[in-house]
Amino acid sequence: MKLEIELGDISIFQATLDDLDEILAIENHVFSTPWSRKAFEAEINGNEFSSIFIARSRDSSRVCPSTDLGATPPMVGYICVWIVFEELRFMNIAVDAKLRRQGIASKLLSRSIEAGVGQGAQRGLLEVRKSNHVAQALYMHFGFQSYGSRRQYYTNPNEDAMLMALEPIVFPFR
Ligand SMILES: CC(C)(COP(=O)(O)OP(=O)(O)OC[C@H]1O[C@@H](n2cnc3c(N)ncnc32)[C@H](O)[C@@H]1OP(=O)(O)O)[C@@H](O)C(=O)NCCC(=O)NCCS
Known part of the structure; x- marks a missing residue:
C-alpha cells in the first residue's frame, strides 16, 4: 500500500487490487448501479489515466468499536479520478454511510485536486444525478458550478445528469 498523505486520523493511499473487497462493500451499499469488480480492476491495472485514492481511519470513534484497528485500519471512503492532460475528471466517490x-x-477531493494540478490539469469536470443534492453541495463547497445537463444519462432510475466544472483548479486552495 502506497501512503499518499496523512490528514489527522485519516490516511489516504493509492488503491491496489488488495483493496477491492472493501471498496466494493461500500460501492454496492451506496449505488443503485454499482461499478463491478472488473470495472475497478480495469481502473487500477488497465487505465493509465486513472487514480483511485482510498481513505482509512485510525480513529476508533469513527468505526465500529469492535473493529481491530491493527495493521490496516478500515476503509471509510474512496474516489476515482482520471487525469487526462488538462482535465481532471471525477468518476466516482463514496463515503461509508455511517461516517458522512x-x-x-x-480530504479525498483535496488529494485528487492536488494530484491533478501536480500533473498539469487546469479544470475539473464531473456528472452528478440531478436529484443528488448532497453530492452537488459537496462539489459546490469546492467551487464547482453547473454548466449544463445531459438527458437520461443515468439508469436505475433513469435520470438526467447535471454537468459541473471547476475552472481554474488550483492547489493549495485560495
Ligand atoms: C457525497 C458524499 C461523498 C459526501 O461525503 P462526506 O464525507 O459526507 O462529505 P464532507 O463531510 O467532506 O462534506 C463537505 C461539504 O459538502 C457539503 N455536504 C456534504 N454532505 C452534505 C449534506 N448531507 N447536506 C448538505 N451539504 C452537504 C457541505 O458543504 C460539507 O461541508 P460542511 O460539513 O463544512 O458544511 C457522501 O454523501 C456519499 O458518499 N454519498 C453517496 C455517494 C454519492 O452520491 N457520490 C457522488 C456521486 S456523483
Missing part, C-alpha cells in the same frame, strides 16, 4: 459529514470526501 465528517470531512472524509473533502
Whole structure:
C-alpha cells in the first residue's frame, strides 16, 4: 500500500487490487448501479489515466468499536479520478454511510485536486444525478458550478445528469 498523505486520523493511499473487497462493500451499499469488480480492476491495472485514492481511519470513534484497528485500519471512503492532460475528471466517490459529514470526501477531493494540478490539469469536470443534492453541495463547497445537463444519462432510475466544472483548479486552495 502506497501512503499518499496523512490528514489527522485519516490516511489516504493509492488503491491496489488488495483493496477491492472493501471498496466494493461500500460501492454496492451506496449505488443503485454499482461499478463491478472488473470495472475497478480495469481502473487500477488497465487505465493509465486513472487514480483511485482510498481513505482509512485510525480513529476508533469513527468505526465500529469492535473493529481491530491493527495493521490496516478500515476503509471509510474512496474516489476515482482520471487525469487526462488538462482535465481532471471525477468518476466516482463514496463515503461509508455511517461516517458522512465528517470531512472524509473533502480530504479525498483535496488529494485528487492536488494530484491533478501536480500533473498539469487546469479544470475539473464531473456528472452528478440531478436529484443528488448532497453530492452537488459537496462539489459546490469546492467551487464547482453547473454548466449544463445531459438527458437520461443515468439508469436505475433513469435520470438526467447535471454537468459541473471547476475552472481554474488550483492547489493549495485560495
Ligand atoms: C457525497 C458524499 C461523498 C459526501 O461525503 P462526506 O464525507 O459526507 O462529505 P464532507 O463531510 O467532506 O462534506 C463537505 C461539504 O459538502 C457539503 N455536504 C456534504 N454532505 C452534505 C449534506 N448531507 N447536506 C448538505 N451539504 C452537504 C457541505 O458543504 C460539507 O461541508 P460542511 O460539513 O463544512 O458544511 C457522501 O454523501 C456519499 O458518499 N454519498 C453517496 C455517494 C454519492 O452520491 N457520490 C457522488 C456521486 S456523483
